[in-house]
Amino acid sequence: MVHSIDRLSDMFYWPTVDLLLWGITSLYIKNNTQNVPNIVLMIVSGILLWIIIWRGQYEITVNFLEELWNKNLVNLFVSPLKLSEWIVAVSIIGILKMILSLTFASLMAFFLYKANILYYGWYLIPFGASLILTGWAVGFFITGIILRYGTKVQTLAWTAIMLISPFSAVYYPLSVLPLWAQKIAKFIPTSYVFENSRLFLFKGYVNWTDLWISYGLNILYLFLAIVFFYKSFTKAKEKGLIGLF
Amino acid sequence: MDTYVLEAKNLTKKYKKFVAVNNVSFGLKKGEILGFLGPNGAGKTTTIQMLLGILQQTNGTIEYFGKNLETHREEILERVNFSSTYVDLPWRLQVKEVLNYTSYLYSIPNRKQRIQKIVDVFRLHKLMNQEISSLSAGQQTRLNLAKAFLNFPDVLLLDEPTASLDPETAYYIRQFIMNQRDEFNVSILFTSHNMAEVEEVCDRVIFINHGTIIAEDTPENLPKRIHKSRLELMMKDGMKRTVALCEEYKFAYVVNKRSIEVEIDEHAIAHFLSLLSQKKIEYDQISIKKPNLQDFFLEVLKHHENT
Numbered sequence: 046m047v048h049s050i051d052r053l054s055d056m057f058y059w060p061t062v063d064l065l066l067w068g069i070t071s072l073y074i075k076n077n078t079q080n081v082p083n084i085v086l087m088i089v090s091g092i093l094l095w096i097i098i099w100r101g102q103y104e105i106t107v108n109f110l111e112e113l114w115n116k117n118l119v120n121l122f123v124s125p126l127k128l129s130e131w132i133v134a135v136s137i138i139g140i141l142k143m144i145l146s147l148t149f150a151s152l153m154a155f156f157l158y159k160a161n162i163l164y165y166g167w168y169l170i171p172f173g174a175s176l177i178l179t180g181w182a183v184g185f186f187i188t189g190i191i192l193r194y195g196t197k198v199q200t201l202a203w204t205a206i207m208l209i210s211p212f213s214a215v216y217y218p219l220s221v222l223p224l225w226a227q228k229i230a231k232f233i234p235t236s237y238v239f240e241n242s243r244l245f246l247f248k249g250y251v252n253w254t255d256l257w258i259s260y261g262l263n264i265l266y267l268f269l270a271i272v273f274f275y276k277s278f279t280k281a282k283e284k285g286l287i288g289l290f
Numbered sequence: 291m292d293t294y295v296l297e298a299k300n301l302t303k304k305y306k307k308f309v310a311v312n313n314v315s316f317g318l319k320k321g322e323i324l325g326f327l328g329p330n331g332a333g334k335t336t337t338i339q340m341l342l343g344i345l346q347q348t349n350g351t352i353e354y355f356g357k358n359l360e361t362h363r364e365e366i367l368e369r370v371n372f373s374s375t376y377v378d379l380p381w382r383l384q385v386k387e388v389l390n391y392t393s394y395l396y397s398i399p400n401r402k403q404r405i406q407k408i409v410d411v412f413r414l415h416k417l418m419n420q421e422i423s424s425l426s427a428g429q430q431t432r433l434n435l436a437k438a439f440l441n442f443p444d445v446l447l448l449d450e451p452t453a454s455l456d457p458e459t460a461y462y463i464r465q466f467i468m469n470q471r472d473e474f475n476v477s478i479l480f481t482s483h484n485m486a487e488v489e490e491v492c493d494r495v496i497f498i499n500h501g502t503i504i505a506e507d508t509p510e511n512l513p514k515r516i517h518k519s520r521l522e523l524m525m526k527d528g529m530k531r532t533v534a535l536c537e538e539y540k541f542a543y544v545v546n547k548r549s550i551e552v553e554i555d556e557h558a559i560a561h562f563l564s565l566l567s568q569k570k571i572e573y574d575q576i577s578i579k580k581p582n583l584q585d586f587f588l589e590v591l592k593h594h595e596n597t
Contacts, residue, residue: 116378
């Protein structure tokens, strides 16, 4: 990462752009409406919590792509490295980079808008854990697809996670979605977390049942994603890892 | 019975209807350097990929140290390494970082000392802080080899290890490879298109073509299977009569200005020279070239393509 300016800028550039864009928008809304308290913190929290999912997914997928682009996959897998060890390693790197990125964005949010993510207190831990599980599940699923179809589908590494963002209700309550979208949202674990973050913001408590549902869904999806990733890796070995690029 | 550190049995790789490697079986003995030769597309790289476990074979088994690669992968790969001129390294990393992360991948004890030793051997001191992207092809090959020797491997798979090296470095590397074999009894599977190098380095050679092994013996014995030598005569007088003689006896020949090169069975050379003498054909220089590994390679390929 130290040698990769694009990977470094990814960690700080997009959170900065999002915070400026959405933070200023929420300031405008706050100054022109009376009925929405904590609007700035609500939107800024959405941005900050989204960083957790995004980095969880991005680190797994882009890490794998970097190995592909560098043709380094062969060097890794002719060594005694186990696939499970690689999975654990990229997941840990994902957590570390997420903490770095989140800390930077949180400080920026505090200094620019006086929005303090620590307002959520200890609830940040269950929220964050659930969100990163979603990021990992999407990350392994997308990496599995790239393993099967090669770099021609690499754009999924940047775009796929955005598919769940409208159903996650990151910046708005779930109730504003049309009924069909709300039904889909029931299967999206992140929707329960963002709903709970707003619940805590406006009412001061969280709905643990919903949070447990999000964990249940996450564990199921992560399990399925890792199984799919393993199967894709086996399939890729039939074609040859060198031929992947 | 030979005991092998690496044994491939009935190895086959099919891509739909195309058979890249067909029922290949061979063994690599302890401390042996085995040449794995064949033209481009013969199935060498496919076989090596299967031996490394990065390509799944369609049929057959691979055993290292008497253990199956599929069921004992990690245990085996700790004692095996690989270098190929055609496999890249992470181009954004520095040389020292590549060696460092490799030492972690193989859980090498006394990392710093081992890296230092390898850096000395492969003359990498001045390159340690350079990024891979800035290295020349020869420097990358040296680093690849350094990486391959880092874990004290018992079995090494070297895919054209000296390609893109200058003659002096290539010679140095060949000496190093042979010394490693002598000192540590390392077993090496060695591919190269440089036949002189194979003759120098390898104890035994396997020829593969169209995914099938077509010959296997020592580099000294294989050329002996060709009984034809090349007789070169620098003609003084009688080129036309010599050509006529070659055609009469159905010897293959090539005329180069004043000289003629005749492909002839070794036991027929004396008779041919006496015929020249009878016909008062004069030549002022004569040389007999015995077949070498390259001749064998070309002959076998020609024969294999024809059949």
